[in-house]
Amino acid sequence: MRKKPLSKKQKKIQRIKTALIHFGAWMFGLFIAIFLGIFAVRYFGMETVIIDQSMNPTLQNEDVVLINSLSYKLGSPKRMDVVAVRIGASENSPSYVRRIIGLPGETVKIAGGKLLINDVETNIPFNDASIEDAGVAEEGITLGDDEYFVLCDDYNNNRDDSRLDSIGTIDSEQIIGKAWLIWSPLSRLRLIH
Numbered sequence: 001m002r003k004k005p006l007s008k009k010q011k012k013i014q015r016i017k018t019a020l021i022h023f024g025a026w027m028f029g030l031f032i033a034i035f036l037g038i039f040a041v042r043y044f045g046m047e048t049v050i051i052d053q054s055m056n057p058t059l060q061n062e063d064v065v066l067i068n069s070l071s072y073k074l075g076s077p078k079r080m081d082v083v084a085v086r087i088g089a090s091e092n093s094p095s096y097v098r099r100i101i102g103l104p105g106e107t108v109k110i111a112g113g114k115l116l117i118n119d120v121e122t123n124i125p126f127n128d129a130s131i132e133d134a135g136v137a138e139e140g141i142t143l144g145d146d147e148y149f150v151l152c153d154d155y156n157n158n159r160d161d162s163r164l165d166s167i168g169t170i171d172s173e174q175i176i177g178k179a180w181l182i183w184s185p186l187s188r189l190r191l192i193h
Contacts, residue, residue: 046066046067046069046176046177047064047065047066047067047183048064048065048067048084048095048097048179049062049063049064049065050062050063050064050065050097052158052160053154053157053158054096054098054152054153054154054157054158054160054161055082055097055098055099055152055153055154056153056154056157057126057127057153057154058082058099058126058153058192058193059082059097059153059179059182059192060188062185063182063184063185063188064182064183064184064185065084065097065179065181065182065183065192066179066180066181066183067084067176067177067178067179067180068177068178068179068180069176069177070177071177071178071180072172072175072177072178076172077100077103077148077172077175077178078100078103079100079101079102079103080099080100080101080125080126081099081100081178082097082098082099082100082178082179082192082193083097083098083099083100083150083175083176083177083178083179084096084097084175084176084177084178084179085097085098085150085170085174085175085176086174086175086176087160087167087170087174088174095176096160097179098150098151098152098161098170099126099150099151099152099153100148100149100150101115101117101122101124101149101150101151101162102117102141102143102147102148102149102162102169103143103148104143104144104145104146104147104148105142105143105144105145106118106142106143106149107119107140107141107142107143108137108140108141108143108149108162109134109137109138109139109140109141110131110134110135110137110138110163111134111138112130113130113131113132114130114131115131115151116140126153127153127154127155129155129156131155131156132156133155133156133159133163134163135159135162135163135164135165136162136163136164136165136168137149137162137163141162141169143169144169144171146171146172146173147169147170147171148162148169148170148171148172148175149162149169149170150162150170151163179192180192
């Protein structure tokens with residue numbers, strides 16, 4: 001049995017339906033692209049600019065660094081992670097990029113120029129110089145369940161880290177995210193370790 005040919009009106013309706021389906025698919029794709037773009041920027045593309053030499057040699061003055069703010073919503077910071085931290089309780093408090101050295105429950109001590117974690121000497125792979133100023137870690141600091149000890153990579157020329165009594169330990173709420181990429185200048189484009 002043969003199909004009856006479509007009338008002009010039916011063909012027009014069919015073309016309109018097809019066009020609406022294509023338009024709807026295009027709009028859905030556009031919505032997904034916008035959503036993924038916003039998600040990527042919000043969680044992986046938050047920028048911070050390094051304004052001092054405290055993280056040399058890892059990061060240099062005026063490096064633009066991307067921060068992954070999702071990583072610690074899914075997991076916990078690890079020793080030697082480079083992180084953006086907010087110093088102070090306010091949302092408007094300044095933020096710094098520092099390296100996590102001590103983890104919750106550990107005792108951090110700096111003695112004889114060496115870093116000790118739970119009385120075991122810990123290698124510092126980013127700087128092999130002896131630590132000249134132990135600050136408050138001279139006697140040892142036992143971290144609470146939600147506390148971290150952060151240190152500058154250039155620790156002998158900068159003390160804006162957990163060794164200062166005015167900064168002290170950092171709790172997880174102060175950690176903005178993990179620094180993962182030097183974005184600018186392009187000559188320094190690389191992942192951060």
